[in-house]
Amino acid sequence: MRSIQFGYKLNKHGYRMSKREVYEQKTEAILQPIVEANNFELVDVEYIKEGSTWYLRAYIDKKGGITIDDCEIVSRALSEKLDEDDFINEAYILEVSSPGLGRPLKKDKDFERNIGEEVEIKLYRAIDKQKEFTGILKSYNKEQVVIEQEDGKEMSFDKSSIALVRLAFDF
Numbered sequence: 791m792r793s794i795q796f797g798y799k800l801n802k803h804g805y806r807m808s809k810r811e812v813y814e815q816k817t818e819a820i821l822q823p824i825v826e827a828n829n830f831e832l833v834d835v836e837y838i839k840e841g842s843t844w845y846l847r848a849y850i851d852k853k854g855g856i857t858i859d860d861c862e863i864v865s866r867a868l869s870e871k872l873d874e875d876d877f878i879n880e881a882y883i884l885e886v887s888s889p890g891l892g893r894p895l896k897k898d899k900d901f902e903r904n905i906g907e908e909v910e911i912k913l914y915r916a917i918d919k920q921k922e923f924t925g926i927l928k929s930y931n932k933e934q935v936v937i938e939q940e941d942g943k944e945m946s947f948d949k950s951s952i953a954l955v956r957l958a959f960d961f
Contacts, residue, residue: 813837813846813878817868820875821848824867830860833889834896837882844882846872849889856888895955901930908958909937913951923947924958 807815818835825832833849850856850864865886872884895901895909904927911923923945925937935955936946 810837816875816877817846817848817872820871821864821868824864824871825850828860828863830856830864833893833900837878844880845885846878846882847885847887849887849893851889861886861888891959892956895927895957898930901927901935901955904957905929910954910956910958911935911937911947911952912954913947914953915951 814835814837817837818832821835822832830850830852833851834847835849836845836847838845838847848864848868850860852860865884868886869884872878893900895904907927908924909927911925913921913923915921923937923939925939925945928936928938928944930936932949934946934948935952936944938944
């Protein structure tokens with residue numbers, strides 16, 4: 791039996807995409823050439839509601855870090871393209887920024903770049919009454935992330951159980 795989808799976009803898991811996913815995907819497609827033309831890296835795009843306000847956020851990076859001028863260049867170019875395409879129905883605030891110190895690792899390239907770095911992992915559900923773990927990122931694949939803790943013990947986590955992976959930082 792074959793199912794037919796009428797005008798719906800499907801995500802990588804074969805499910806109908808939410809409005810948020812569609813907006814993020816379209817924005818990423820518009821943004822990628824702008825970022826590449828300026829020798830930056832596109833880290834993430836998110837469309838999120840905080841209180842009663844919608845935000846379209848783009849996170850960019852480059853070796854040596856992003857400046858305010860870099861954000862302004864990308865913001866102006868992206869804003870122009872978004873005005874031309876006009877695919878977002880709600881009023882929103884556009885923000886372009888650096889991913890910051892607590893940068894989440896989401897894409898394969900994020901994990902690859904940070905092998906050997908200290909990361910924090912937050913889980914949806916506790917393991918032995920603990921939801922947060924810190925260690926050196928040893929490896930990753932589509933299903934799992936492996937860290938080595940301070941005591942030398944390796945721990946493996948299913949990606950589906952991870953709420954957040956980000957670089958650890960000490961103050």
